[in-house]
Amino acid sequence: MKKLIAILLTLACLLALIACDNAVEDDEYDGKLDQEKGEPFAEPLILIESDGKMTKPYECFAWGESWNGGGWTSVDGVRASWKLEKIKDKIPQITYSDDFKIHYREDIEFRSLEVYNGDFDNICQATEENIPVYLTAGVYYLVIEVKKQGEYIKEQDKFETSGYECVYKFEILNEEEIDFKFSRAHIGKFKDYSLNKDKFSSDDGVIHLPIFELEFPEELSQFKKDFGGENVYDYGWDEVPSFNEVTKEYDDEFFAENSLILVYVSANSGSFRFGVKNVHCDGTKFVAYIAQTNRPGDVTDDMADWFITFEVKKSDMENITDFDAELVRNMG
Numbered sequence: 001m002k003k004l005i006a007i008l009l010t011l012a013c014l015l016a017l018i019a020c021d022n023a024v025e026d027d028e029y030d031g032k033l034d035q036e037k038g039e040p041f042a043e044p045l046i047l048i049e050s051d052g053k054m055t056k057p058y059e060c061f062a063w064g065e066s067w068n069g070g071g072w073t074s075v076d077g078v079r080a081s082w083k084l085e086k087i088k089d090k091i092p093q094i095t096y097s098d099d100f101k102i103h104y105r106e107d108i109e110f111r112s113l114e115v116y117n118g119d120f121d122n123i124c125q126a127t128e129e130n131i132p133v134y135l136t137a138g139v140y141y142l143v144i145e146v147k148k149q150g151e152y153i154k155e156q157d158k159f160e161t162s163g164y165e166c167v168y169k170f171e172i173l174n175e176e177e178i179d180f181k182f183s184r185a186h187i188g189k190f191k192d193y194s195l196n197k198d199k200f201s202s203d204d205g206v207i208h209l210p211i212f213e214l215e216f217p218e219e220l221s222q223f224k225k226d227f228g229g230e231n232v233y234d235y236g237w238d239e240v241p242s243f244n245e246v247t248k249e250y251d252d253e254f255f256a257e258n259s260l261i262l263v264y265v266s267a268n269s270g271s272f273r274f275g276v277k278n279v280h281c282d283g284t285k286f287v288a289y290i291a292q293t294n295r296p297g298d299v300t301d302d303m304a305d306w307f308i309t310f311e312v313k314k315s316d317m318e319n320i321t322d323f324d325a326e327l328v329r330n331m332g
């Protein structure tokens with residue numbers, strides 16, 4: 001049995017570890033000026049705890065709303081996320097570890113989170129409640145937008161507020177690749193019978209892909225019969241093998257301790273190839289993140305259908321009740 005993955009990590013896991021610990025002691029902050037008062041903050045807006053260290057962010061004024069005596073004045077700043085490449089040498093770096101936590105100052109409230117890759121491309125815009133992406137091994141820029149509570153305006157019964165972006169260079173290490181097999185599929189009504197069929201009618205902005213778990217050899221045979229017949233899966237496509245070819249080794253001995261995860265992908269060109277980018281498994285939910293693995297200069301004008309298969313231990317799937325597969329950004 002090939003090892004599925006060493007690190008299973010999603011941004012949802014990161015935010016689940018957020019802790020509003022306001023008793024963190026730290027030296028005087030020497031970072032960005034508080035642009036409302038023209039003086040350094042007495043302490044940073046947030047601290048990230050990871051790998052046994054507390055790290056201050058690069059802080060950047062993003063917006064503000066203040067009372068001028070007769071009305072509210074709104075001010076926009078130059079966001080750090082607009083100038084990441086220019087400020088990259090000023091951004092502190094952290095490395096993910098099991099003790100990862102975000103500590104907020106008492107007057108600070110989380111608003112949103114963005115992730116940029118090493119090329120400064122935005123790969124995630126998310127709120128605390130809905131984080132539809134993954135993080136794999138690599139270097140990222142983590143931009144956490146927070147709201148700072150200001151002076152209370154009694155006649156308006158409202159606080160002045162300001163927004164800041166707290167930026168880190170974020171590194172994840174030691175991830176093993178996921179072994180998967182890519183094969184030719186046959187068009188069928190996979191959505192109607194998949195484990196995540198309830199998710200295709202949602203408006204969450206995520207591209208969901210049909211996913212199946214096959215636990216016995218009879219289920220694999222029945223799957224082929226239900227979706228076109230065994231012989232339909234005898235044919236490959238260019239260098240891509242047939243589904244029958246890649247599944248011929250899965251016998252009673254394999255299924256005694258393992259299951260086969262199957263994800264169906266339909267593409268508007270036979271030139272594209274796909275693979276498993278990452279997997280998230282938290283004990284009750286299993287999500288496979290699928291990405292395009294190539295960037296062909298010229299593409300054929302045809303539809304193509306594919307299967308992605310990979311192995312999991314049955315013992316790891318015993319309590320899984322929620323399955324999903326999502327199409328995410330390219331691997332390359």
